[in-house]
Amino acid sequence: MSFQKLDDLGHKLEALEHALAILGADEATHMAVGGGEKRAEAMSALAGMHHARATAPEIADWIAAAEQETLNEEQQAAVKEFRRQYTNLTCLPVEFVERQTTARMRSEQLWRDLRAKNDWAGFLPALEGVVALVREEAALRADVLGLDPYDALMEQYDPGNRAADITPVFAELKTFLRDFVPEALAVQDERLAKHPLKPLSGSYAIEKQRELGLAMMAAVGFDLTHGSLSVSHHPFCGGVPSDVRITTRYKTSDFLSALMGVLHETGHALYEQNLPQAWAHWPLGKARGMAVHESQSLFVEKQIGRNPEFWRWALPVVEKHLGEAWSIEDILPHVHRVERGLIRVDADEVTYPLHVILRYELEQELVSGRLEAADLPEAWDAKMRDYLGLSTIDIPADGPMQDVHWPGAAFGYFPSYTLGAMMAAQQWAALTRDHPCADEDLAKGNFAAINDWRRQKIWSQGSRWSTPDLLERATGEKLNATHFTEHLRKRYGEVLKGA
Amino acid sequence: MSFQKLDDLGHKLEALEHALAILGADEATHMAVGGGEKRAEAMSALAGMHHARATAPEIADWIAAAEQETLNEEQQAAVKEFRRQYTNLTCLPVEFVERQTTARMRSEQLWRDLRAKNDWAGFLPALEGVVALVREEAALRADVLGLDPYDALMEQYDPGNRAADITPVFAELKTFLRDFVPEALAVQDERLAKHPLKPLSGSYAIEKQRELGLAMMAAVGFDLTHGSLSVSHHPFCGGVPSDVRITTRYKTSDFLSALMGVLHETGHALYEQNLPQAWAHWPLGKARGMAVHESQSLFVEKQIGRNPEFWRWALPVVEKHLGEAWSIEDILPHVHRVERGLIRVDADEVTYPLHVILRYELEQELVSGRLEAADLPEAWDAKMRDYLGLSTIDIPADGPMQDVHWPGAAFGYFPSYTLGAMMAAQQWAALTRDHPCADEDLAKGNFAAINDWRRQKIWSQGSRWSTPDLLERATGEKLNATHFTEHLRKRYGEVLKGA
Numbered sequence: 001m002s003f004q005k006l007d008d009l010g011h012k013l014e015a016l017e018h019a020l021a022i023l024g025a026d027e028a029t030h031m032a033v034g035g036g037e038k039r040a041e042a043m044s045a046l047a048g049m050h051h052a053r054a055t056a057p058e059i060a061d062w063i064a065a066a067e068q069e070t071l072n073e074e075q076q077a078a079v080k081e082f083r084r085q086y087t088n089l090t091c092l093p094v095e096f097v098e099r100q101t102t103a104r105m106r107s108e109q110l111w112r113d114l115r116a117k118n119d120w121a122g123f124l125p126a127l128e129g130v131v132a133l134v135r136e137e138a139a140l141r142a143d144v145l146g147l148d149p150y151d152a153l154m155e156q157y158d159p160g161n162r163a164a165d166i167t168p169v170f171a172e173l174k175t176f177l178r179d180f181v182p183e184a185l186a187v188q189d190e191r192l193a194k195h196p197l198k199p200l201s202g203s204y205a206i207e208k209q210r211e212l213g214l215a216m217m218a219a220v221g222f223d224l225t226h227g228s229l230s231v232s233h234h235p236f237c238g239g240v241p242s243d244v245r246i247t248t249r250y251k252t253s254d255f256l257s258a259l260m261g262v263l264h265e266t267g268h269a270l271y272e273q274n275l276p277q278a279w280a281h282w283p284l285g286k287a288r289g290m291a292v293h294e295s296q297s298l299f300v301e302k303q304i305g306r307n308p309e310f311w312r313w314a315l316p317v318v319e320k321h322l323g324e325a326w327s328i329e330d331i332l333p334h335v336h337r338v339e340r341g342l343i344r345v346d347a348d349e350v351t352y353p354l355h356v357i358l359r360y361e362l363e364q365e366l367v368s369g370r371l372e373a374a375d376l377p378e379a380w381d382a383k384m385r386d387y388l389g390l391s392t393i394d395i396p397a398d399g400p401m402q403d404v405h406w407p408g409a410a411f412g413y414f415p416s417y418t419l420g421a422m423m424a425a426q427q428w429a430a431l432t433r434d435h436p437c438a439d440e441d442l443a444k445g446n447f448a449a450i451n452d453w454r455r456q457k458i459w460s461q462g463s464r465w466s467t468p469d470l471l472e473r474a475t476g477e478k479l480n481a482t483h484f485t486e487h488l489r490k491r492y493g494e495v496l497k498g499a
Numbered sequence: 500m501s502f503q504k505l506d507d508l509g510h511k512l513e514a515l516e517h518a519l520a521i522l523g524a525d526e527a528t529h530m531a532v533g534g535g536e537k538r539a540e541a542m543s544a545l546a547g548m549h550h551a552r553a554t555a556p557e558i559a560d561w562i563a564a565a566e567q568e569t570l571n572e573e574q575q576a577a578v579k580e581f582r583r584q585y586t587n588l589t590c591l592p593v594e595f596v597e598r599q600t601t602a603r604m605r606s607e608q609l610w611r612d613l614r615a616k617n618d619w620a621g622f623l624p625a626l627e628g629v630v631a632l633v634r635e636e637a638a639l640r641a642d643v644l645g646l647d648p649y650d651a652l653m654e655q656y657d658p659g660n661r662a663a664d665i666t667p668v669f670a671e672l673k674t675f676l677r678d679f680v681p682e683a684l685a686v687q688d689e690r691l692a693k694h695p696l697k698p699l700s701g702s703y704a705i706e707k708q709r710e711l712g713l714a715m716m717a718a719v720g721f722d723l724t725h726g727s728l729s730v731s732h733h734p735f736c737g738g739v740p741s742d743v744r745i746t747t748r749y750k751t752s753d754f755l756s757a758l759m760g761v762l763h764e765t766g767h768a769l770y771e772q773n774l775p776q777a778w779a780h781w782p783l784g785k786a787r788g789m790a791v792h793e794s795q796s797l798f799v800e801k802q803i804g805r806n807p808e809f810w811r812w813a814l815p816v817v818e819k820h821l822g823e824a825w826s827i828e829d830i831l832p833h834v835h836r837v838e839r840g841l842i843r844v845d846a847d848e849v850t851y852p853l854h855v856i857l858r859y860e861l862e863q864e865l866v867s868g869r870l871e872a873a874d875l876p877e878a879w880d881a882k883m884r885d886y887l888g889l890s891t892i893d894i895p896a897d898g899p900m901q902d903v904h905w906p907g908a909a910f911g912y913f914p915s916y917t918l919g920a921m922m923a924a925q926q927w928a929a930l931t932r933d934h935p936c937a938d939e940d941l942a943k944g945n946f947a948a949i950n951d952w953r954r955q956k957i958w959s960q961g962s963r964w965s966t967p968d969l970l971e972r973a974t975g976e977k978l979n980a981t982h983f984t985e986h987l988r989k990r991y992g993e994v995l996k997g998a
Contacts (some may be wrong), residue, residue, distance in 0.1 A: 011544060012544055012548070014540075015541040015542075015543075015545050018522075018537065018540075018541035019518040019522060022521070022522055023517075023518060023522075026521055026525060030525075030529060030729075031742055032723070032724060032725050032727050032742045032743075033724050034725040034741060034742070035725060035739070035742030037741065038517065038739060038740075038741035038742070038779075039517070039741075039742070041510070041513075041514065042514040042517035043514075045510060045513075046518060049511070049514075224531070225531060225533035226531050226533040226534060227531050228529065228531050230529075240537060242531075242533060242534045242536065242537035243530055243531045243534030280537075
């Protein structure tokens with residue numbers, strides 16, 4: 001039976017994925033510094049074995065045969081998602097993948113070196129090579145998938161996401177934010193003029209911060225028997241659903257950045273820990289995609305973790321671990337700090353979408369050929385000045401060189417961040433319709449009903465539906481910018497001013 | 500070129516071994532408790548992939564063809580060792596391996612449960628099944644390898660070791676120890692009567708003990724850029740040569756057990772870290788076998804770490820980390836403590852070989868059929884009373900049920916422990932002939948010349964020679980019990996009494 005062949009293959013692929021995931025997490029947390037070269041060799045060989053097994057030609061026959069077998073509805077969905085993944089994995093010729101891998105690795109290495117030197121001219125030829133290959137990739141994918149080129153790229157990260165659906169929503173959001181960013185800053189200035197910012201001073205031992213993080217993780221729903229918290233230079237959520245590895249980094253002078261990072265990664269982890277276990281070795285049982293994953297991390301970090309009600313419960317927990325008795329009025333100005341800046345990863349939730357929309361617009365033009373890499377510094381600067389009133393013309397390192405995505409040939413990924421933020425707001429709105437006392441739950445540190453809703457609507461669904469369908473099934477409507485803009489207005493706008 | 504095919508295969512096998520080694524070490528140190536089931540599934544699937552690749556029928560052709568190719572001497576040695584490993588890996592029929600794996604896993608699980616309950620009768624049927632299969636395995640291996648059945652089992656762990664060579668050496672050692680154990684105990688009693696044992700009291704924080712262990716590891720030659728020290732329930736040396744993971748366990752009330760454990764595992768680690776890197780992906784580049792590996796750990800733990808000269812250097816290091824100013828006279832009675840006991844893993848270096856010789860004798864009789872599993876409690880008890888004056892007849896849990904080896908079907912492994920101890924003593928004797936001031940080096944904490952000798956004679960040789968040939972090339976003579984008995988006599992005998 002061909003379904004069984006796919007099932008057996010799934011177990012083998014899962015074992016290799018398990019090894020790659022744990023080796024990857026281990027590399028960032030526990031590996032000896034000199035172990036990197038052999039680790040890279042081993043992971044490259046294991047990834048090659050995975051790719052060879054996952055793309056073997058006979059799998060096409062197994063899928064076709066399985067589609068003719070008598071299967072229940074869930075099994076049919078599993079085969080359908082297997083086909084989708086197989087098509088995406090096999091739509092590029094091997095010679096193209098090899099050419100692109102070489103170019104990407106060279107470009108990433110160069111980028112690491114030249115970004116530190118702010119050397120755009122030195123980096124440009126490598127980026128031009130990557131852009132040329134991405135145009136080729138988009139055309140190849142578009143051809144196989146019957147999609148527009150940029151949609152075919154996004155399809156890798158969020159199945160079903162289409163520029164035709166996203167662009168009008170982003171346009172609405174952009175229009176809103178151009179007015180709202182100045183408003184939020186004015187509100188903040190006015191508030192700070194009345195109540196100057198009280199520094200959350202003090203030195204907080206890493207061990208105490210770690211205990212605080214673990215307490216928060218556990219309270220929010222992280223299963224500590226199926227995961228752990230360690231330290232790494234760049235925080236991440238990795239590992240496998242049965243053993244999710246999240247990391248953070250600590251500064252003794254700033255407990256809040258580590259804690260908010262832990263909450264963010266906990267959001268990713270909850271999704272992984274609550275995926276349907278019976279399908280763990282099938283594409284069906286995996287997380288849906290990047291935007292949905294980001295919606296889960298942002299749900300915990302922004303919708304829950306920066307909600308004032310949450311802090312009614314959280315402050316005594318902080319006090320217990322750090323010994324500081326701050327008030328809500330002390331902490332919220334830090335948690336809700338808004339600031340215009342050049343760097344996307346440092347941005348707050350109000351300004352962040354403008355960074356993403358800028359990239360979304362530019363990368364579509366790069367892929368279509370309407371823009372060349374050589375013209376990026378000017379195009380970037382023009383949009384930065386327009387959206388955030390800041391110029392990057394003299395600092396390409398903080399302009400088009402700031403992210404690893406383009407040097408790494410990952411075009412079509414950026415929109416996932418802001419789609420995730422919007423979807424998180426839309427999920428919170430739907431949740432509070434179904435469960436009106438969600439705010440009161442937060443104030444009591446009671447996350448059970450909130451997580452039950454998320455488990456039922458999102459986590460248990462695995463990859464059963466496309467990204468837009470999953471959102472619509474969970475919230476009852478298509479992607480709607482209003483939920484996010486209302487969320488920002490409530491938290492940062494004039495209304496709050498009088499509160 | 501077939502040599503190149505073997506080389507390519509070696510890289511793939513090395514990647515899978517890398518994954519298995521790191522996943523195994525991770526499981527014991529950093530894995531979440533609930534991650535075990537999926538980890539076991541993944542490791543079992545990866546081990547299956549490794550076995551399938553390592554035993555593929557076409558490899559026989561590649562080896563045969565490579566043997567006809569023009570190769571340099573080292574390449575020829577590499578192919579020869581590849582053939583040896585391939586023969587050992589493929590000499591059992593698949594149906595036998597499957598039967599044995601099932602029986603062994605069931606027997607190990609039962610053993611874990613029933614040993615705790617001292618339930619020999621409940622465990623016996625499982626052990627009888629394992630013994631029957633081991634007899635079958637020994638016959639199968641003997642047939643392919645042209646060896647005696649017990650030799651064919653030992654061949655897996657120490658290529659070249661033969662009962663005909665080992666038995667007379669063990670007989671000499673046994674004769675010596677039957678007289679020497681009482682002598683050493685009498686010497687100890689007399690000394691303790693004069694100078695009562697001073698407890699190494701105090702509570703030593705784990706973090707301080709860890710720093711002490713790391714300082715000792717580094718001093719003895721462990722490369723901390725290619726390895727690390729963590730905590731696990733059972734101490735081990737794992738990982739890969741580029742990233743050796745050693746572990747220990749701490750008791751705040753007893754710093755010495757953790758420290759001596761760290762030195763023991765450091766001995767294993769030095770061997771791994773100093774294997775010939777260019778051959779890391781070939782059998783030639785791997786450690787020779789269990790007895791040689793044990794000789795390296797015991798070299799550091801016993802020859803170096805319990806040498807009084809070592810403590811002249813080590814005590815100030817201990818004082819620096821633990822703040823205790825002990826004298827040589829305070830520490831040596833602890834480091835050289837001799838005690839008759841039932842449990843092998845708790846035994847000191849004087850009594851330990853008698854535990855091993857007992858097992859060596861009994862397992863040969865079990866494999867040959869001269870002894871049945873049902874008769875083990877009596878046979879074990881008789882030898883324990885004879886060799887150590889202790890009875891186990893009422894406590895099979897501390898008699899024939901005490902080790903995992905037999906429940907796990909590992910027959911032919913036990914002699915490696917004592918062969919390792921003897922080989923370590925023989926290596927120390929050869930080293931001091933070549934380098935007469937080794938003792939003075941220890942007293943200064945200077946391990947460079949000692950490690951240079953070991954690197955040249957043992958570590959750099961990988962699997963180039965059989966176990967007995969490696970020993971003979973390194974020390975200039977065959978296995979000779981005298982070096983070990985002289986070592987014991989000097990450290991624990993009458994001579995020391997007056998010192």
